[in-house]
Amino acid sequence: MRMSDGVEWAAHCCVVLAVVPPDRALPAARLAEYHGVPAAYLAKHLQALARAGLVETTKGPRGGYRLSRPASEITMLDVVEAIEGDEPAFRCTEIRRRGPSAAPAREYRTKCAIHVAMNRADDAWRRELSNTTIADLLRQVGRDASPKALAKGAVWLQEVLA
Amino acid sequence: MRMSDGVEWAAHCCVVLAVVPPDRALPAARLAEYHGVPAAYLAKHLQALARAGLVETTKGPRGGYRLSRPASEITMLDVVEAIEGDEPAFRCTEIRRRGPSAAPAREYRTKCAIHVAMNRADDAWRRELSNTTIADLLRQVGRDASPKALAKGAVWLQEVLA
DNA sequence: GTCCCTATACTCGGATAGCAAGTGTCCGAGTATAGGCGG
DNA sequence: CCGCCTATACTCGGACACTTGCTATCCGAGTATAGGGAC
Numbered sequence: 001m002r003m004s005d006g007v008e009w010a011a012h013c014c015v016v017l018a019v020v021p022p023d024r025a026l027p028a029a030r031l032a033e034y035h036g037v038p039a040a041y042l043a044k045h046l047q048a049l050a051r052a053g054l055v056e057t058t059k060g061p062r063g064g065y066r067l068s069r070p071a072s073e074i075t076m077l078d079v080v081e082a083i084e085g086d087e088p089a090f091r092c093t094e095i096r097r098r099g100p101s102a103a104p105a106r107e108y109r110t111k112c113a114i115h116v117a118m119n120r121a122d123d124a125w126r127r128e129l130s131n132t133t134i135a136d137l138l139r140q141v142g143r144d145a146s147p148k149a150l151a152k153g154a155v156w157l158q159e160v161l162a
Numbered sequence: 163m164r165m166s167d168g169v170e171w172a173a174h175c176c177v178v179l180a181v182v183p184p185d186r187a188l189p190a191a192r193l194a195e196y197h198g199v200p201a202a203y204l205a206k207h208l209q210a211l212a213r214a215g216l217v218e219t220t221k222g223p224r225g226g227y228r229l230s231r232p233a234s235e236i237t238m239l240d241v242v243e244a245i246e247g248d249e250p251a252f253r254c255t256e257i258r259r260r261g262p263s264a265a266p267a268r269e270y271r272t273k274c275a276i277h278v279a280m281n282r283a284d285d286a287w288r289r290e291l292s293n294t295t296i297a298d299l300l301r302q303v304g305r306d307a308s309p310k311a312l313a314k315g316a317v318w319l320q321e322v323l324a
Numbered sequence: 325g326t327c328c329c330t331a332t333a334c335t336c337g338g339a340t341a342g343c344a345a346g347t348g349t350c351c352g353a354g355t356a357t358a359g360g361c362g363g
Numbered sequence: 364c365c366g367c368c369t370a371t372a373c374t375c376g377g378a379c380a381c382t383t384g385c386t387a388t389c390c391g392a393g394t395a396t397a398g399g400g401a402c
Contacts, residue, residue, distance in 0.1 A: 001165045002384085003251040004346070011276045012257060027374065036260030040349050047376065059374045060355040076279050089165040089251075095174060098198030101315035103308055113302035114173045117238050121290035128283035140275035146265055153263035164345085166385065189335065202388050209337065221335045222394035 006045035006083045009037055013046065014079060014134045015141060017055065018071035019157065025057075025064035030160050034153075045083055052082035072135035077126050079134075090118035168207035168245045171199055175208065176241060176296045177303060179217065180233035181319065187219075187226035192322050207245055214244035234297035239288055241296075252280035 013031050020026050028046050032039035046065055049055045056068040067074065092115035097108060142150070175193050182188050190208050194201035208227055211217045218230040229236065254277035259270060304312070 001163060001246045001251050002253070002346090003163045005253075005255065006346090007252065008255060008257065008276065015276075025374095029374090034261045034263065035257045036264075037257060038348065041347065043375075044348085044377095050375085057375060058356085059353090059376095061357050061371095061373050063356075063374045065375090076276075076283075084163045089163050090169065091164070091167075093167065093170060095170065095197045095199060099196045100318045101196065101311055102198075103311040103314070107308040107311060110306040113299045113306060114170065114177075114238075116302075117291070117294040117299065120294075121238075121287045124290040125283045125287035128286040129279070132279040132282075137275045137279065140278075144272040144275060146269040149263055149265040149269060152265070156262045164385090168385090187335095191335090200387065203386065205336075206338095206387085212336085219336060220395085221337095221392090223332095223334050223396050225335045225395075227336090 001089055003080075004083055006041075006048070007080055009035060009042055010045050010049055010083050011076065011079050011134075011137070013042070013065075014049075014054070014067065014071070014074060015137050016157075017065060017067050018134050018138045020066060020161070022066065024161055025062070025066045026160070027064035030064070034156065049079070049082050052078065054078055054082055067134075070135070071138060072133050074134045075130045076132045076134075076137075077129035080129055088119065088122045090115070090122065092118070163251060165242075166245055168203075168210070169242055171197060171204055172207050172211055172245050173238065173241050173296075173299070175204070175227075176211070176216070176229065176233070176236060177299050178319075179227060179229050180296050180300050182228060182323070184228070186323055187224070187228045188322070189226035192226070196318065211241070211244050214240065216240055216244055229296075232297070233300060234295050236296045237292045238294045238296075238299075239291035242291055250281065250284045252277070252284065254280070 012035055016031060016034060017026060028043040029039045031046070032042045035042070046055065050057050050065070053068060054074055055065045057063070057065055092112050094108075094112065096112055097103075097105070145153075174197055178193060178196060179188060190205040191201045193208070194204045197204070208217065212219050212227070215230060216236055217227045219225070219227055254274050256270075256274065258274055259265075259267070307315075
């Protein structure tokens with residue numbers, strides 16, 4: 001059960017987009033350059049963010065991606081579900097209904113106990129993810145990163161948006 | 163991010179093994195028959211349970227699998243980690259250290275904020291899974307299943323163990 | 325009748341193909357911009 | 364000098380190969396059992 005690398009990329013991109021002025025946008029190629037990842041592949045994931053409504057796009061010169069709502073209203077869960085889909089990792093195939101001890105369908109009125117336990121864990125996971133917003137991440141990065149690195153990032157952004 | 167079907171199979175097998183007398187064992191072929199799944203493939207996952215120390219094996223006639231400790235001391239997390247491995251689904255590749263705003267390694271003293279958030283969610287997921295034991299599942303199945311289905315299962319088990 | 329031995333059949337275990345999903349890439353559709361032209 | 368028009372170049376978006384890991388299977392190694400034979 002491995003999560004796509006795209007989730008990490010998308011989350012970092014959202015943090016960067018959070019510091020872009022609302023009337024400007026950042027092309028996929030620039031975001032890829034900033035993170036040192038393949039531009040073509042990152043574009044694929046950014047499209048997923050766009051489909052999920054997390055980012056807006058503008059075509060043509062000075063176009064690119066921008067957050068479609070405040071960073072404080074975009075959660076990690078939104079990003080993960082945009083990339084990975086919103087289906088639970090565990091899929092119950094109802095194997096209890098097969099084999100020699102199977103019964104008619106109408107006798108299975110309650111959900112499989114294993115299914116229930118898995119869903120509980122999945123809910124806890126999603127609940128925890130929804131407690132962190134892009135704004136939280138940005139704040140944390142501001143605290144964690146060295147002043148030098150922050151300055152370099154700011155300079156880069158200024159040049160790109162110029 | 164899809165979990166292996168083997169997790170579902172392994173969990174169901176553990177529940178069945180929980181009702182097998184401690185001095186008896188159940189072959190993989192019987193477990194497969196009971197659940198209506200491919201025997202050869204199920205065997206692979208049972209081997210994973212054995213490697214993780216959740217079940218013990220006996221070779222030869224009247225051999226098979228049995229739980230290596232009481233069902234109340236085997237959690238869903240044990241089963242999931244036996245099949246899927248104990249590595250978190252999210253793997254941080256430290257892309258923050260790449261690109262134009264990268265800094266020397268010594269400046270990254272704290273963990274990536276996104277990494278931390280993902281770990282929090284992963285911990286919550288695992289904590290929830292570890293709150294359910296095989297004994298809990300067995301109890302729940304006893305409550306949920308129809309008396310008829312339970313009887314059929316009991317008869318099948320008696321015949322197999324005879 | 326009892327004990328021992330051997331052959332048997334049954335079990336797990338790891339090594340081996342097949343397939344689906346994620347990974348990575350490319351080119352076409354659409355649009356804001358910049359420059360040139362006419363008024 | 365100002366406004367309009369056109370050509371340009373830049374952007375996203377979906378369609379196309381490739382690789383990794385899950386799915387599925389098989390055959391060999393090891394052992395408890397059952398039966399037969401000797402005492």
